[in-house]
Amino acid sequence: MAFIKLNDLEVEVEDGTNIIEAARQHDIEVPHYCYHPGLTRPANCRMCLVEPHVFFPPAGKVVPDRQLATGCTTTVRTAPPDRKLDGKYDFIVRTDTPRVKKAREDILEFLLVHHPLDCPVCDQAGECDLQDFSYNHGSGKSRYLEVKNVPPKKDLGPDVLLYSTRCIVCTRCIRFCDEVAGTGELGLIHRGSHDEIDIPRDHDENPLRLLDNKLAGNVVDICPVGALISKDFLFKSRPWFMKQVNSVCPGCSVGCNITVDYKEDGLYRIKPRFHEDINQHWMCDDGRLGYHYVNSEDRLQIPMKRVDGELVPTSWADALNLIVEKFSETDPESIAVIGSAQGTNEENYLLGKLAREVLKTESIGLFGREPGEEHKFPQFTIDADKNPNTRGARDMLKLGEDASLTGEALWNGIANVKVAYLVNGAPERPLDEGAKQVLEAVDFLVVQDIFESDVAQLADVVLPGVTFAEKDGSFTNAKGWVQRIHRAVDPPGEARVDWEIIQQLAKRLGGEMDYHFAGEIALEIAENVPDYQDATHQNIGAGGVNIERG
Amino acid sequence: MSNELIQIETPFQFSEENQRKFDKLIQRYPVKEAAMLPTLHLAQKQAGYISPAVMEHVAELLELPVMKVKDVVTFYPMFFEEPVGKYVIRVCYTLPCALRDCKLVLEHIKEKFNIDVASETDLAKGTTPDGKFTLLKSECLASCDVAPVVMVNDDLYKNLTPEKMEEILDGLE
Numbered sequence: 001m002a003f004i005k006l007n008d009l010e011v012e013v014e015d016g017t018n019i020i021e022a023a024r025q026h027d028i029e030v031p032h033y034c035y036h037p038g039l040t041r042p043a044n045c046r047m048c049l050v051e052p053h054v055f056f057p058p059a060g061k062v063v064p065d066r067q068l069a070t071g072c073t074t075t076v077r078t079a080p081p082d083r084k085l086d087g088k089y090d091f092i093v094r095t096d097t098p099r100v101k102k103a104r105e106d107i108l109e110f111l112l113v114h115h116p117l118d119c120p121v122c123d124q125a126g127e128c129d130l131q132d133f134s135y136n137h138g139s140g141k142s143r144y145l146e147v148k149n150v151p152p153k154k155d156l157g158p159d160v161l162l163y164s165t166r167c168i169v170c171t172r173c174i175r176f177c178d179e180v181a182g183t184g185e186l187g188l189i190h191r192g193s194h195d196e197i198d199i200p201r202d203h204d205e206n207p208l209r210l211l212d213n214k215l216a217g218n219v220v221d222i223c224p225v226g227a228l229i230s231k232d233f234l235f236k237s238r239p240w241f242m243k244q245v246n247s248v249c250p251g252c253s254v255g256c257n258i259t260v261d262y263k264e265d266g267l268y269r270i271k272p273r274f275h276e277d278i279n280q281h282w283m284c285d286d287g288r289l290g291y292h293y294v295n296s297e298d299r300l301q302i303p304m305k306r307v308d309g310e311l312v313p314t315s316w317a318d319a320l321n322l323i324v325e326k327f328s329e330t331d332p333e334s335i336a337v338i339g340s341a342q343g344t345n346e347e348n349y350l351l352g353k354l355a356r357e358v359l360k361t362e363s364i365g366l367f368g369r370e371p372g373e374e375h376k377f378p379q380f381t382i383d384a385d386k387n388p389n390t391r392g393a394r395d396m397l398k399l400g401e402d403a404s405l406t407g408e409a410l411w412n413g414i415a416n417v418k419v420a421y422l423v424n425g426a427p428e429r430p431l432d433e434g435a436k437q438v439l440e441a442v443d444f445l446v447v448q449d450i451f452e453s454d455v456a457q458l459a460d461v462v463l464p465g466v467t468f469a470e471k472d473g474s475f476t477n478a479k480g481w482v483q484r485i486h487r488a489v490d491p492p493g494e495a496r497v498d499w500e501i502i503q504q505l506a507k508r509l510g511g512e513m514d515y516h517f518a519g520e521i522a523l524e525i526a527e528n529v530p531d532y533q534d535a536t537h538q539n540i541g542a543g544g545v546n547i548e549r550g
Numbered sequence: 551m552s553n554e555l556i557q558i559e560t561p562f563q564f565s566e567e568n569q570r571k572f573d574k575l576i577q578r579y580p581v582k583e584a585a586m587l588p589t590l591h592l593a594q595k596q597a598g599y600i601s602p603a604v605m606e607h608v609a610e611l612l613e614l615p616v617m618k619v620k621d622v623v624t625f626y627p628m629f630f631e632e633p634v635g636k637y638v639i640r641v642c643y644t645l646p647c648a649l650r651d652c653k654l655v656l657e658h659i660k661e662k663f664n665i666d667v668a669s670e671t672d673l674a675k676g677t678t679p680d681g682k683f684t685l686l687k688s689e690c691l692a693s694c695d696v697a698p699v700v701m702v703n704d705d706l707y708k709n710l711t712p713e714k715m716e717e718i719l720d721g722l723e
Contacts, residue, residue: 155553184615189624200620202602203631206556208616 002076002090005053010089015078019050019071019093030095031104031133033111033224034170035072038281038379039179043070045111045170047133049103050074053092055085062086064094068103071095101137108138114149114193115225116165124226126239130168151196156186157211159231159285160220162197167227169195173219180282182378183213197227214375214382217288221271222281232289233269237261242268245486246542248475250342250468251287252372253385255477257544258283260469262488266295267469275543278481284375284382293427293467294489299450300464301493311462316494316504319461324508326419326444332360334418338410339397341368341387342425343498344473344485346521348389348396349529350502350513351423358511363417364397365410366390367455369426383478387426388468392476395529411438418443421505423498425465427453448501464495471497472518474540480548482535562603568596572611582612586622590629599630627686632673635681637722640688640701647691651711652698658712659685662719683719 001012006023013022020030021037033045048071056063062085079090086092094100112134119125134140151164174186174197189198200208211219220230242261249256249270256279261268270291272283293299303319304311327335337355339348355364374384393399411434414420420442431439431454439445439458447459456462469488476482491497499518506513515521519537526536531547539545564572571592579585589611593604600623609616623629641647641656660666668676668686677684693699696708700715707718 157553178615184617187615187617187621189620191625198617198620200602200605200615200617202556207553208556208602208606208620210553210555 002078003088004076004091004093005085005089007094007096013076016075018073018075019069019095020048022076023071023095028095029136030071031129031137032072033129033168034172036172036175036222036281039172039175039222041072042171042175043073045168046070046107047104047111048072049100049107051094051097051100053085053094062092064097064099068100104133104137105139108134109142109144111168112138112142113144114165115168116148116150118166119226122163122166122226123229123234124166124223128226129224130166130226149193151194154198156199156228157216159289160211160216161229161231161234163227163229164196166225167197168225169197170224171197172222172224173197173228176215176219176222177211177213180218180377180379181213181215185209185211185213186219213377214284214286215282215377215380217285218272218282230269237263237268243488245488246273247468247485247488248388248477248483249283249287250388250475250485251284251290251386252383253387253390253478254279254381254383255388255475255481255483256283256287257483257542258287260291260486260488262469264489266489267291273542277546278477278479278544280379282380284380286382291469293451294469296451298452299492299495300452300456300462301495303464303494304459304462306460311457311459316496319463320504320508323421323446323461323505327359327505327509330419330444333363334416335359335361336363336365336414336417336420337361338365338367338414338420338422339393340423340425341366341385341390341393342468343389343393343423344471344518345389345392345396345476345482345525345532345535346473346518347423347498347502348393349521349525350499350506350515352397353513354502354506354509354511358506358509363413364399365413366393366397366399367410367422367424367426368393369429385478388477389475391478391480392474392482395476395532396525411435414438414442419446420444421446422448422455422459423465424449424453424455425498427451427456430454431458448498450495463501464491464493465498465501466491466495470495471499472537473499474518474522474535474537476547480531480546481544482532482540482547483544484537484540484542556602558603558606560603562593562597562601562607564593564607565596568592576611583614583618586612586614586619587626590619590623594629599633601631627670630673633677633681634668634673635677635684637682637702638684638686640686640691642689642691642693642697642699642701643687644690644694646694647698650697652700654712655698655700655710655715656685656687658715659683659719662716682722 023030030048032048049068050071052065052069053062054065076091154162156162177186178184185199188195220228244259244261247258247260249258257273257275258270259273270288274281302313305314339351355361368387371384372386375382415438445459446461447456448463448465449456468485470491472487474482474484503513522537525532534545575588576585597604605619609619663678666675691699698710700707
């Protein structure tokens with residue numbers, strides 16, 4: 001640890017920390033553009049200038065250094081005893097002197113020379129570093145009277161637009177593509193004040209490559225200004241009109257930490273949230289753009305039952321009574337309960353409890369999305385398992401690695417059951433002929449789902465469940481991190497939160513279940529499921545709990 | 551601006567001789583990326599200009615994303631992205647040459663061929679229709695003692711007047 005003097009504070013920071021991070025740890029803002037903690041540091045924006053102090057022998061005292069230094073590349077280290085400043089400090093730096101303030105003001109004036117100041121029509125307005133820093137550190141006036149450069153707006157790829165006029169050429173996006181994605185689609189063309197970010201094009205502006213890697217959306221997040229814009233979010237909403245909630249991406253078993261931006265009418269965008277051990281600052285485009293199904297008008301909104309071969313709407317009371325009747329009159333050995341790797345730990349725990357304690361059956365299975373492709377990047381991996389909670393669901397349902405009712409074996413396993421209760425959550429999964437025959441042969445099939453899926457088409461009763469954005473709970477990712485998802489929007493129509501549906505069924509079947517919120521179930525999980533003793537909602541917090549670390 | 555990728559119909563290949571030169575020069579550099587400039591010069595000499603096919607080939611040789619090549623090509627004014635004349639005339643237009651009337655030399659060439667001065671983004675307007683000459687303004691050619699100077703391809707011509715320029719141009723095939 002290095003002992004430093006930061007403005008008037010005396011603080012300890014770890015060796016190797018740069019001034020921006022050291023200041024951030026103590027709530028001092030050092031404005032910066034090109035520096036991003038997940039990327040290399042070219043120190044080209046010059047915005048983060050700070051004033052280091054050095055020992056000046058002729059004066060016999062510590063004085064401000066002759067030159068200002070960039071806070072991003074100036075790191076703090078423990079000094080040898082004879083090199084301490086004022087006898088005790090390893091480093092002395094000020095971020096608030098008139099010299100620093102003047103430097104910031106000047107840099108901002110340069111950065112704004114060619115900027116169009118089109119904040120009123122810019123998507124970034126409200127969460128823009130150029131706007132914020134200009135307001136906090138800029139002069140409010142420009143002395144530039146000449147004609148501004150007006151480079152063209154560019155289409156870079158499937159989801160990314162570049163408004164070159166707004167670009168301050170910090171090169172974060174270029175470094176992201178080089179270092180994290182390893183694909184290198186972006187670069188700088190021309191020189192000096194004519195610098196532009198671009199993909200490779202021929203002389204007629206036709207592209208040789210597109211910014212179409214699966215991590216491309218991250219360049220929009222890290223762009224400190226409104227230059228790189230997501231087509232998906234373009235002109236959709238002002239940032240300050242949206243509410244934000246922390247969650248976990250349901251797209252694969254990596255479990256990227258995300259924030260969900262929403263309004264009353266649905267989700268608007270998903271952005272990655274920093275987690276050191278899981279996704280760092282990033283997420284993939286499959287997760288980022290995969291939220292639209294939540295807002296879909298085709299979501300299941302009312303319970304349905306099969307009458308004369310057709311699914312018709314019915315009431316919750318009727319649907320539940322019908323299920324209770326069938327469960328009650330069926331021999332426990334002919335009942336199967338199938339959980340979902342898309343569901344939360346809490347749901348799957350209750351489902352397991354319903355099966356074992358109320359229905360007295362051991363035929364418990366697991367359903368979910370089919371494995372997809374794994375994508376590896378230099379600093380990021382997208383898992384092949386496209387379910388967020390395969391591990392958690394197995395733990396909750398007490399299914400070992402060799403459990404028979406999972407994967408392809410599921411269909412053989414339920415070939416002879418009479419009543420099956422299947423929680424889906426993977427509506428896009430198609431069923432092959434074999435699986436269809438098995439499900440058709442089941443006398444009474446209850447499906448809890450969010451869309452009219454292949455599975456729901458074969459059901460005798462369909463119960464409308466909810467998506468990750470409409471419920472509370474926790475997911476366990478492939479590496480054992482238990483993380484919280486939070487409810488953002490209300491379920492559509494009469495759809496109900498999945499664990500509440502399970503509890504309703506259990507109650508009607510005479511089971512003893514009385515939970516009021518998901519956190520209560522998590523408390524019971526902590527008591528009953530091995531390794532989950534720390535995984536209460538209070539403990540999980542924003543960073544998650546790892547069950548492998550004990 | 552379309553979003554459709556262009557297809558390269560005829561890929562670029564180094565001639566046998568240039569391939570030998572490339573194999574030799576690549577050994578001089580600790581990392582392949584460092585050989586970018588000499589490789590591009592070699593390729594431009596063979597192809598006349600840096601077409602997308604050339605960029606793709608150079609990127610492949612140096613094991614880099616093609617954008618890294620494009621980056622360098624657009625940075626340096628010595629690399630052309632469209633066809634240029636057989637003779638590229640660079641009239642020095644920096645201060646000492648300007649004081650010694652380089653403007654007269656430039657105007658003379660413009661009138662003689664009835665062309666404009668080419669810009670980095672539009673070389674065609676400074677190229678004669680027969681594709682023989684391209685006229686460019688240039689920053690300092692480092693021969694201020696013999697100003698005004700003009701460089702035609704790799705040859706430097708000193709102490710020029712419109713008459714001398716006329717003579718030199720007439721002597722070019």
